[in-house]
Amino acid sequence: MASAFEYAPAPESRSVVDIAPSYGLFIDGEFVEAAEGKVFKTVSPSTEEVLSEVAQAGAEDVDRAVRAARKAFEKWSALPGSERAKYLFRIARIVQERSRELAVLETLDNGKPIRETRDADLPLVAAHFFYYAGWADKLDHAGFGADPRPLGVAGQVIPWNFPLLMLAWKIAPALATGNTVVLKPAETTPLSALFFADICRQAGLPKGVVNILPGYGDAGAALTAHPDVNKVAFTGSTAVGKEIARTVAGTSKKLTLELGGKGANIVFDDAPIDQAVEGIVTGIFFNQGQVCCAGSRLLVQESVQDELLDALKRRLSTLRLGDPLDKNTDIGAINSAEQLARITTLAERGEAEGAERWSPACELPSAGYWFAPTLFTNVTQAHTIARDEIFGPVLSVLTFRTPDEAVAKANNTQYGLSAGIWTEKGSRILAVANKLRAGVVWSNTFNKFDPTSPFGGYKESGFGREGGRHGLEAYLDV
Amino acid sequence: MPTSAPTAHALADVTASDGTLRRFLHGLPGVDAVGLEARAASLGTRSIKTTAKAYAIDLAISMVDLTTLEGADTPGKVRALGAKAVHPDPTDRTTPATAAVCVYPDMVATAKEAVAGSGVKVASVATAFPAGRAALDVKLADVRDAVAAGADEIDMVIDRGAFLAGKYLKVYDEIVAVKEACGTAARLKVIFETGELSTYDNIRRASWLGMLAGADFIKTSTGKVAVNATPANTLLMLEAVRDYRAQTGVQVGVKPAGGIRTTKDAIKFLVLVNETAGEDWLDNHWFRFGASSLLNDLLMQRQKLATGRYSGPDYVTVD
Numbered sequence: 001m002a003s004a005f006e007y008a009p010a011p012e013s014r015s016v017v018d019i020a021p022s023y024g025l026f027i028d029g030e031f032v033e034a035a036e037g038k039v040f041k042t043v044s045p046s047t048e049e050v051l052s053e054v055a056q057a058g059a060e061d062v063d064r065a066v067r068a069a070r071k072a073f074e075k076w077s078a079l080p081g082s083e084r085a086k087y088l089f090r091i092a093r094i095v096q097e098r099s100r101e102l103a104v105l106e107t108l109d110n111g112k113p114i115r116e117t118r119d120a121d122l123p124l125v126a127a128h129f130f131y132y133a134g135w136a137d138k139l140d141h142a143g144f145g146a147d148p149r150p151l152g153v154a155g156q157v158i159p160w161n162f163p164l165l166m167l168a169w170k171i172a173p174a175l176a177t178g179n180t181v182v183l184k185p186a187e188t189t190p191l192s193a194l195f196f197a198d199i200c201r202q203a204g205l206p207k208g209v210v211n212i213l214p215g216y217g218d219a220g221a222a223l224t225a226h227p228d229v230n231k232v233a234f235t236g237s238t239a240v241g242k243e244i245a246r247t248v249a250g251t252s253k254k255l256t257l258e259l260g261g262k263g264a265n266i267v268f269d270d271a272p273i274d275q276a277v278e279g280i281v282t283g284i285f286f287n288q289g290q291v292c293c294a295g296s297r298l299l300v301q302e303s304v305q306d307e308l309l310d311a312l313k314r315r316l317s318t319l320r321l322g323d324p325l326d327k328n329t330d331i332g333a334i335n336s337a338e339q340l341a342r343i344t345t346l347a348e349r350g351e352a353e354g355a356e357r358w359s360p361a362c363e364l365p366s367a368g369y370w371f372a373p374t375l376f377t378n379v380t381q382a383h384t385i386a387r388d389e390i391f392g393p394v395l396s397v398l399t400f401r402t403p404d405e406a407v408a409k410a411n412n413t414q415y416g417l418s419a420g421i422w423t424e425k426g427s428r429i430l431a432v433a434n435k436l437r438a439g440v441v442w443s444n445t446f447n448k449f450d451p452t453s454p455f456g457g458y459k460e461s462g463f464g465r466e467g468g469r470h471g472l473e474a475y476l477d478v
Numbered sequence: 479m480p481t482s483a484p485t486a487h488a489l490a491d492v493t494a495s496d497g498t499l500r501r502f503l504h505g506l507p508g509v510d511a512v513g514l515e516a517r518a519a520s521l522g523t524r525s526i527k528t529t530a531k532a533y534a535i536d537l538a539i540s541m542v543d544l545t546t547l548e549g550a551d552t553p554g555k556v557r558a559l560g561a562k563a564v565h566p567d568p569t570d571r572t573t574p575a576t577a578a579v580c581v582y583p584d585m586v587a588t589a590k591e592a593v594a595g596s597g598v599k600v601a602s603v604a605t606a607f608p609a610g611r612a613a614l615d616v617k618l619a620d621v622r623d624a625v626a627a628g629a630d631e632i633d634m635v636i637d638r639g640a641f642l643a644g645k646y647l648k649v650y651d652e653i654v655a656v657k658e659a660c661g662t663a664a665r666l667k668v669i670f671e672t673g674e675l676s677t678y679d680n681i682r683r684a685s686w687l688g689m690l691a692g693a694d695f696i697k698t699s700t701g702k703v704a705v706n707a708t709p710a711n712t713l714l715m716l717e718a719v720r721d722y723r724a725q726t727g728v729q730v731g732v733k734p735a736g737g738i739r740t741t742k743d744a745i746k747f748l749v750l751v752n753e754t755a756g757e758d759w760l761d762n763h764w765f766r767f768g769a770s771s772l773l774n775d776l777l778m779q780r781q782k783l784a785t786g787r788y789s790g791p792d793y794v795t796v797d
Contacts, residue, residue, distance in 0.1 A: 004757040005533065005748065010525035115523065274717050275513030318753045327525035424508040444510050 007320075010327045012114045017105045019191065022053040025061055025214065026197035028068035029207030035060035040216075042190055045111030046324050046333035046368040054190050057215035059222040062182070065211040066226050069153040069180040072208030077150045077178035081137030088133030088175060090203040095126045098199065102192060104325070106164055109191040111333030111369070112287050113324045120286075124449055125168040128467075131451035132172035135472060139177060142469055148476040150178035151254060152230030155223040157244075158193075159236045160186035160335050161290040161391075166235050167193055169466050171210060172451075177475040179231065182211045184223055186236075188336045190214035221247070229253060231475060235292070238389075238415075238460050256464025256474045258292065258456060260389040261417030263438065264410035265295030265446060268403070269304045271422035275444065277311045280395070283420060283446035285319065285373055288334055289393040292461070293418035295446050297379075297386060298397045299406050305399050309377065316373050317360040334369040334392065343371050343392030350376050350385035355396070381412055389415065403428065407435045416458025420446045439465075489726060493690060496647040503646060503686060509678035509714060518709035521753055522746045531745070535780050536574050538744040538772075539566060541762045543601055543733070545580040545770045546797070547608075547701070553588045556581055558797055560592020567777050567794065570784070576773065577762040578631060582607075583620060586627035601631035601667070605656060608671075608700035610635035614652060621659040632660050633667040633768075635700060636684065638674045646687055653691035667695035667733055667766075673705035681711055685718035695731035701768060706736025712747060716754040729758065735768025741779040744772055 022039070024031035038056040043049060057065075076084070095102065102125075103117035110117075139148050154174045158166035163185055174181050185193035197212045213219055217240070224232045224244050234244050235258040248255045265283050267276050283295025300308050324332035334340040351357050355376040364370040371392055379386050379396040386396050400406040410419055419438040421429050429443040439457045442448060449455070454470035456462060464474050492502035526534055544563045546555060559579050567573040578599035581589045589600045602624035606612035612620075621632055634656050640648045653668055660666050668688040672681050688696045696715055699706040712734040719730045732755070738744055744767060751759050759765050777794045781787075 004760050005537075005752045006530060007524065007526060008528040008530040010527045119523070271507065272510040272513065273507040275510040275517070278513055278517050327523070424510075444513065 007328050009323070011323065011325045012104055012107075012327055014104060014108070014325065017101045017108070019052050019105070019108070022055075023190070023194045023214070024055045025057050025065070026194065026210070026212040027061065027065045028072075028211065029201065031197070034058060035064070040187060042109060042188065044108050044368075045188075045335050046365070048367050051108060052191065054194070054214045057184065057213035057219040059218070061213055061215075062219060062222040062226055065182045065213055066153055066155070066223075066228050068208035069182050069211055070228055072206055073150075073152055073180045076180055076206060076209050079178070081139060084176060084178065085133045085136035087203055087205050088129050088136060088172065091199060091205070092126050092129035092133060094199050094202055095122070095129060099123075099126065102164060102195060105195060106192050107324045107332070109189050110160065110163060111324055111335055113329040113332040114327055115329065116287060121162060121165050124451070125164050128165075128168040128172045128451045132176035135173075135469075136176040139472065139476070142472050144473060144476055144478040148177075148478050151475060151477055152179060153228060154179045154181050154231040154233060154475065155226060155229040156181060156183040156233045157220040157223065157236065158183065158185055160189040161287055161292070163189040164192040164196065167196055169235075170233050173466070173471045174231075174233075174475050175209065177472055179475050180209045182213060182223060182229070184213045184215055184220050187214070187216045224248060231255075233474065234258070241462060254474065256456070256466070257462035258464070258466060259460060259462040260391075260415055261292045261294065261457065261461050262297055262387065262389050262413045262415045263293055263295045263418035263420070264297045264299050264413075264436075265420040266299045266400075266406045266410060266422065266432065267301060267304065267308060268406075268421070268423040268425075268428065269301040270424045271304070272424060272444065273304070273308060273311060276308065276422040277315050279420060279422060279444070279446040280312060281315060281319070284395045285331060285393050286447050288331060288371070290335060290339070290391050291447065293440060293447065293455075294391075295418065295420050296390060296395060297410075298395055299400050299409055300397060301406070302399045302401050309397065312375070313358065313360070316375065319360065319373055321362055321370070321372065322365060331373060331393065334371050337369055339391065340369040340371060343390055343394060346385060346388060346390045346392075347374055347394055350379070350383065350394070350396070353383050353385070355379045355383055355385060381409060387413065403432060407432060411435075411437045414460045417461035418442070489690065493647070493650055496645070499646045499650060499687075500644065503683040506682055506686060509682055511678055514678055514714060515710045518713045518750065521713070521749050522709055524746075524749045526745050526749070532783050534745045534748050535741060535776055535783065537760065538741070538748060538767065539776050539780070540574040540577060541765055542576040542767050542769060542773050542776070543578045543580045543735075544576045544773060545701070545768055547580070547582060547603060551582065551585060553585070555797065556585045556588045557592045560589055560598070562773075562795055562797060563598045564593055564596040566773060567780070569793070570781070573777070573780065577766055580633065580768065583624035583627065583629070586624050586629045590628040599630040600628060601633055602627075602629040603633045603635075603700075605634040607633070607635055608702040610637050611639070614655065617652070618655060618659050621656055625660060625664050629664050631665045631667060632656070633669055633697060635669045635671060636688070638671055641675065641680070641684060646683075650687055650691045653688060653693065657692040665694040666692065667697045667731075668693040669697040669700055669735070671700055671703060672698045672711045673703040678711070678714055681714055682718055685715050686722065689718070689722045689728070689730050693730060695733050695766070697733040697735055697768065699736045701736030707734030707738055707768070709746060709750060713750050713754055716750060716759070719759070720755045729764065731764040731766065732759065733766040733768055738767055738769045739771050740775050744776065
């Protein structure tokens with residue numbers, strides 16, 4: 001970083017959010033204790049400070065919540081779409097009104113920079129509720145037949161990387177289509193979901209329509225296995241996704257899975273280099289790389305390799321890592337000690353297998369979970385870091401000579417969630433995009449999300465689509 | 479940054495003919511407008527507070543080319559401007575002087591006298607500013623006139639008509655001729671009038687063209703058209719000077735001009751400099767603001783930082 005122009009700290013105030021010392025489960029419109037009385041602590045990844053103590057759901061709580069959702073389903077699904085829309089619009093507006101509070105909360109609980117929660121997560125959360133509110137009274141015209149019916153109770157399990165955004169992706173379409181919800185947030189990031197429970201009450205949402213059960217994997221397993229759940233939606237790791245698929249197999253439950261990824265970001269020699277560098281940075285360092293659709297494999301055409309890597313290294317040297325509540329921070333903390341250990345192990349394996357490791361000069365804070373932005377060059381398809389999802393700020397750089405080789409390498413993965421193409425040539429974008437086996441292909445941009453655009457994977461990245469008109473299908477009997 | 483990095487020698491070759499120059503300029507990497515503007519906007523969200531803000535304000539003051547380019551300019555007005563450039567805030571002598579005063583050629587002598595001995599430079603717009611629509615002889619005479627009157631810096635406008643018609647060599651030759659007319663006495667700022675070049679690709683090409691022809695500074699605009707300096711076009715030009723130095727070792731300055739009115743805006747531009755070209759450009763030898771109304775806002779914000787209170791326009795001089 002330039003020494004002449006040091007930016008003084010610019011921390012966002014914590015006083016806008018009031019975190020209670022303890023929280024219960026949200027069942028049938030009330031905060032209640034867990035049946036077994038268990039609690040767990042949630043910590044701030046950037047400081048390891050304990051933020052709150054949260055009730056830990058078990059099988060009995062899952063059953064209670066599913067029963068509440070089932071009871072609520074009768075009335076909720078019978079409401080005219082326009083009535084359901086009113087609640088969703090109300091939730092969207094409350095999210096907007098409370099967005100500062102929620103952004104600070106999310107940053108505290110997750111470790112990601114306030115710049116991202118404030119400028120990306122929260123606006124998208126509100127946008128998803130607005131978007132699906134608009135669909136609620138138009139389901140007859142969504143292309144799924146004259147009178148598509150809701151499925152019933154949706155059991156939803158979401159990850160820790162975008163806690164509130166994943167909640168919005170799951171809850172908004174479920175409610176719009178007339179389903180009721182039992183949602184389990186991740187054990188490391190339960191707080192924003194609990195604040196959302198409060199928003200549901202503020203919006204006057206009927207009791208039992210949304211139930212929130214903070215807890216661990218066992219609660220998630222109980223939820224997905226519950227016989228009275230009609231629809232299971234999961235976003236998370238491929239391993240857990242496979243487990244869920246086995247559980248659900250042979251039942252009448254509908255299932256969507258949004259799992260891991262190892263996205264290829266392909267830079268051709270005629271790309272807008274400066275913008276490609278920005279796109280690579282956004283692709284892999286957004287949310288510390290803890291993004292399932294991260295562009296974690298950079299495929300660069302050999303002829304521009306040196307130039308691009310020089311530019312990329314120079315750019316990485318300007319990234320600011322530190323206090324996520326500082327408005328100038330680009331790279332925040334890794335979500336948990338466990339995740340940090342996983343990233344560290346995989347990066348070490350990259351070195352051991354012969355790839356060349358590089359990080360900018362970067363001081364890591366003493367407390368909390370931190371990992372410097374990292375670049376691996378001389379990576380081949382045979383390296384572990386080119387195959388396994390790292391879910392951290394680690395970029396593997398590979399090269400190619402021809403478009404065919406780029407496509408072959410991009411598709412040579414067990415995943416298929418996202419890809420990026422960088423070129424000034426429009427015909428090449430179309431030609432290459434058609435050959436990529438990935439759910440989302442961005443051209444001359446990366447990690448851009450919009451509620452109108454469907455999102456989902458190929459192969460081990462899962463199946464089903466969220467977002468857009470396609471996202472309705474997963475919650476309708478069609 | 480062309481695909482195969484040319485040496486300084488190869489760069490000299492690109493101006494051998496209209497054809498080679500065109501191939502070189504059109505071989506520069508394209509600019510994705512959406513991505514460029516997104517980057518400029520994201521740097522605009524940097525939050526600059528307390529000591530960093532105080533540093534930025536003083537730096538910005540020292541980078542201002544205090545400008546008066548009106549048909550109604552009088553010697554009295556130019557003298558007042560000169561006095562203000564030397565001591566921008568008469569109530570606080572710790573305030574740095576501005577970089578330069580910028581006037582029409584006929585006012586250079588007056589301006590020179592007004593800032594004599596202060597280190598403040600006198601810049602003059604020449605080459606049939608702002609339209610640039612005159613014969614080369616006339617433009618060169620304009621430049622020589624200003625240099626003879628003592629101008630330290632010449633702000634020339636390029637022939638946008640020739641540029642848009644693809645006559646790059648004509649534009650190049652003109653800049654070379656003006657640079658020669660400046661001699662060693664004056665540094666040359668080349669103004670592209672980015673608002674009239676209309677595409678970012680053109681702005682990148684113009685930047686390289688100007689630098690190849692020997693510009694000491696590349697400057698966005700005259701301040702006389704609808705779209706002047708923007709964070710995006712300045713970011714693009716900062717990338718150009720950064721890449722040019724990486725290839726040739728020659729450092730070129732950047733001057734956004736027109737439309738930068740507030741301290742907040744100026745600080746955003748300094749963030750662009752800091753995070754794009756780097757700290758080597760954070761100096762008034764390499765970065766300037768062409769702005770006439772910016773200075774007073776900088777002074778008022780400076781007073782506010784010093785006293786904790788916002789004073790108002792009557793606590794700074796009108797010009």
